[in-house]
Amino acid sequence: MNIAGIQKMTLLDYPGRVACTVFLGGCNFRCPYCHNSELLAGGIEAVMTEEALLKWLQKRKGLLDAVCVSGGEPTLQPRLEELLQKIKAMGYHVKLDTNGTRPEVLRSAVEKKLVDYVAMDIKSSPARYEEAAGSAVDLRAIEESVKFLLQGAVDYEFRTTVVAQLHTEEDFDAIGQWLLRLSPERKARRFFLQPFVDRDTVIFAGLSAPDGEGLAHYVDALAPYVEDITVRGQ
Template sequence: MKIHGLQKMTLLDFPGRVACTVFLGGCDFRCPYCHNFELVTGEAKPIMDDQELFAFLEKRHGLLDGVAITGGEPCMNPGLPGLLRRIREMGFMTKLDTNGYHPDMLSSLLKEGLVDYVAMDIKNSPGKYAETAGLKELDMDRIRESIDLLRNGAVNYEFRTTVVKELHEEADFEEIGQMIRGAKRYFLQCFTDRDTVPFGNLHGPEPEEMERFAGIVRPYVPETQVRGM
């Protein structure tokens, strides 16, 4: 398997753990605010293969607790189960970032116990989901199935939304709250612009607006927080 990026240590990507973050290429979404768009389009060249990653991890016993797998969309990669299996055999905990559009893969990973923590993106309210994901259309049933897998399963998880002023408004968070009602936790993350973002003229809301959005969801998900502000 090709590895497209590696952050050797992070205290942020895997809650409560010292981890490294592994970036896999490819994604079926084209979110206009994506920070890793070069991974989405395949423009980024691999930096190593999985054997080189395992060699790196062998040297990190005692320094790292876990490995966070992100992208791109990791669940598109048929080699993901094998990668996670090997990482766990090495004694590391695993965290998965996903857009939730591959419930069959997610279900398989959960059944085999290959992930300790899942962070699933909630792009927007159902009526604006495709637009926010940069697509003409998508199947919301696949998103809802992944939501249900996490809500009804045993794995630790979070739902999260990157909030963009031009894409999100109050009514969207009422619908999001209803969609993820009863979830363990939900985070709102304010969009910040970077050179790697594919579309310009996008902005993050003001802190007061972020808190207002969080307040709309909190009756549905009591542990709703604004992250990173």
């Protein structure tokens, strides 16, 4: 298990819970706006062993009530389920962050009740997905993950990191229509738009968040297709 980083406490990552976030190294995307670019290569040095993480979590029981498992892309880790099992056995709620490229891993973890909450990225409209992901994308896999979450077997959110250079109002209308096509009966429960924040660790220089007016247009475009839409961090 490549434990590439840990945030010891967060009130933001898991809605309504006091959590820590564990970052697992390696990702199959190269989103130009990624904040965790140092975690993307699979061979990154681990900051702690799995055993040390589990011991630390044991001591934190009562102070934290949830663990967010993030990345990188956690579903690429061959022993993800074992780790989730051990964390669940301690009584923690578990949130899984995913880019949705491994629907079979997502489904299995949910069906085994190893995950209580899933945050899945919707990088962009289908036509611009590869541009936003910075790599080739199997859209059928993304759609399978979206459809699975829309069935409601686990609590979830969709989220998009919004970048002025990568998204337009038309993209959010197209995302909404895409969701509607994948699930005509049931709207997406919760969708967060997260304006991009620049950092030294971002892959690409020169990216920026849209201004307030642009964001408002994105919200308006997506709102008819989702039950609840929130701009996170504002």
